Amino acid sequence: MKKLMNIEPSRSLKGFLAIIPFVLILMLYWTASNDRLAENPYDKLLPSFTQISAAVERMAFTEDKRSGEYLFWVDTGASLYRICIGIGISAITGLLLGMLAGLLPVFRSGFSPLITIVSLVPPMAILPILFISFGLGEFAKIMLIIIGTAPVIIRDIQSHVRQLPSEMLIKAQTLGASTWLVSIRVVLPQIMPRLISAVRLSLGTAWLFLIAAEAIAAQEGLGYRIFLVRRYMSMDVILPYVLWITTLAFAMDFSLRKLSELCFPWYHHQEAGK
Amino acid sequence: MKKIKIFTLILALITSTNAFAKDKFSICWSIYVGWMPWEYGDSSGIIKKWADKYDIEIDVVQINDYIESINQYTAGQFDACTMTNMDALTIPAASFVDSTALIVGDFSNGNDGVVLKDKTKLADIKGQQINLVELSVSHYLLARGLESVGLSERDVDVVNTADADLVAAYSTQDVTSIVTWNPLLSEIEKQPSANKVFDSSDIPGEIIDLMVVHTDTLKQNPNFGKALVGAWYEIMEDMSDKKVLTQLATASGTDLAGYKAQLASTKMFYQAKEAVEFTKNPKLATTMKYVAEFSFEHGLLGDGAPDAGFIGIQTPSTTIGNPQNIKLRFDPSFMQMAADGKL
Numbered sequence: 001m002k003k004l005m006n007i008e009p010s011r012s013l014k015g016f017l018a019i020i021p022f023v024l025i026l027m028l029y030w031t032a033s034n035d036r037l038a039e040n041p042y043d044k045l046l047p048s049f050t051q052i053s054a055a056v057e058r059m060a061f062t063e064d065k066r067s068g069e070y071l072f073w074v075d076t077g078a079s080l081y082r083i084c085i086g087i088g089i090s091a092i093t094g095l096l097l098g099m100l101a102g103l104l105p106v107f108r109s110g111f112s113p114l115i116t117i118v119s120l121v122p123p124m125a126i127l128p129i130l131f132i133s134f135g136l137g138e139f140a141k142i143m144l145i146i147i148g149t150a151p152v153i154i155r156d157i158q159s160h161v162r163q164l165p166s167e168m169l170i171k172a173q174t175l176g177a178s179t180w181l182v183s184i185r186v187v188l189p190q191i192m193p194r195l196i197s198a199v200r201l202s203l204g205t206a207w208l209f210l211i212a213a214e215a216i217a218a219q220e221g222l223g224y225r226i227f228l229v230r231r232y233m234s235m236d237v238i239l240p241y242v243l244w245i246t247t248l249a250f251a252m253d254f255s256l257r258k259l260s261e262l263c264f265p266w267y268h269h270q271e272a273g274k
Numbered sequence: 275m276k277k278i279k280i281f282t283l284i285l286a287l288i289t290s291t292n293a294f295a296k297d298k299f300s301i302c303w304s305i306y307v308g309w310m311p312w313e314y315g316d317s318s319g320i321i322k323k324w325a326d327k328y329d330i331e332i333d334v335v336q337i338n339d340y341i342e343s344i345n346q347y348t349a350g351q352f353d354a355c356t357m358t359n360m361d362a363l364t365i366p367a368a369s370f371v372d373s374t375a376l377i378v379g380d381f382s383n384g385n386d387g388v389v390l391k392d393k394t395k396l397a398d399i400k401g402q403q404i405n406l407v408e409l410s411v412s413h414y415l416l417a418r419g420l421e422s423v424g425l426s427e428r429d430v431d432v433v434n435t436a437d438a439d440l441v442a443a444y445s446t447q448d449v450t451s452i453v454t455w456n457p458l459l460s461e462i463e464k465q466p467s468a469n470k471v472f473d474s475s476d477i478p479g480e481i482i483d484l485m486v487v488h489t490d491t492l493k494q495n496p497n498f499g500k501a502l503v504g505a506w507y508e509i510m511e512d513m514s515d516k517k518v519l520t521q522l523a524t525a526s527g528t529d530l531a532g533y534k535a536q537l538a539s540t541k542m543f544y545q546a547k548e549a550v551e552f553t554k555n556p557k558l559a560t561t562m563k564y565v566a567e568f569s570f571e572h573g574l575l576g577d578g579a580p581d582a583g584f585i586g587i588q589t590p591s592t593t594i595g596n597p598q599n600i601k602l603r604f605d606p607s608f609m610q611m612a613a614d615g616k617l
Contacts, residue, residue: 065573
């Protein structure tokens, strides 16, 4: 008889097993929601699926009475803009500073201890200081994302640059490459897939800081809307917003992975080989 | 399958409200000048004394997040909770949780205000960006202020800002105007550039602080109402004691002078008689009409609401809105008992 630990489910069984927990959660929610709504049909805590879809219809496909805008898309646009700019700047600074610190010992000695300390400061703890230095506008929200994610990316890139085999760097130099050439032709191509995976790992943090920044002061955005309607307990709006944020985060993560697989197949072969 | 059913049943039981006659109650309150007396009532044992008198138990819980406390009350976790008249309408009543304002404790008489940086007239607010907690009484106060100078919300730019961060926000450059309440308001007013151009004393009696109870619970357990009201007016008697005031000041994070300053801009109803008169005054109905209209315009009455009168509000003088759908009731009868010394 086969041991339990050696039983590998078939492809279709795997898919089935993956769906079960979701179905269970939905069923659990549905029964609990029905029970509460039977008692008070206007209960807002666990809205029915009809109420949720009505809220989605209202937020996403009906013009807002006051501003004439489609709030859901306005919020999505504002949040995506902030997170893309924020994480984009983080990625670029992370790449530049990480490579500099990884490759140049002079730079590393001056810079590394600082960035190590900075990356350990919890951005949420220095929030009031960030306001006063960056204001409450768009800039502050993007800065919060950058402060939250850039130091981690810098450290990650730096340590990966340092892990490159020194034989490779020496060989390039004996072939006559300058520091500039080594960094462009040897280090950069090898570090790009690592940058993508570092960005993927910091996406979660970036969303966290985005929502936090929008909760504090904003006029639109996904986090803004959630914290606004929380005032009158509109779970029918909050739940689809949470689902949507999850979907967006998943889509960003997924497309970064695909991009990496497409551009750097050698890296993923190597990964799979391990 | 059976397990799931049992689990959901348990979940439903935990989350559902129960309005049966019972002898154990819990109330919640949050930090605000007019609600601090509940802290004293709890720590001094006055509430326990009155609960014992009616042979019930009352659990007093302080909640740090004001909105969360109302949400918990609405979800049925508490039998009674402190809130303003506007929040009582837009959160529990708009969720169709039938609520009764058992105690009308005070109204804000300067505790909420509009502050402009470097400008001295309310009319200067035109075109400015205003930081405030959106959809709160601050927002209502702003709307009433704008109305008084012939402006509307279209003439300004409202930015939702968390109350905890408003003081820090004021010192940043791009913030030019703020609407908030005490103790944050007095903190902001200390800055030399700050000018309070409009406050709740300009609309006296419109921002009211209440102790709100589930109507069913009150109906089935009048003793609970009696105990709360009795305790409240006994607490009120002690409010002239300097020691008591100092304790309340410390508990709200300020000192005696700071707390007295906040009390000065609060119209406390120390006597049950005053509160009964205020509740019976027809002006209360007018106020609630304003509040209902503001709430409807901002979508706070829910999507099913076709007009501002969708949710009925009962006051002793008259009923506003749909009489078939009364979800918020101002009932002075328990305070009347206290005034008559019948508790």
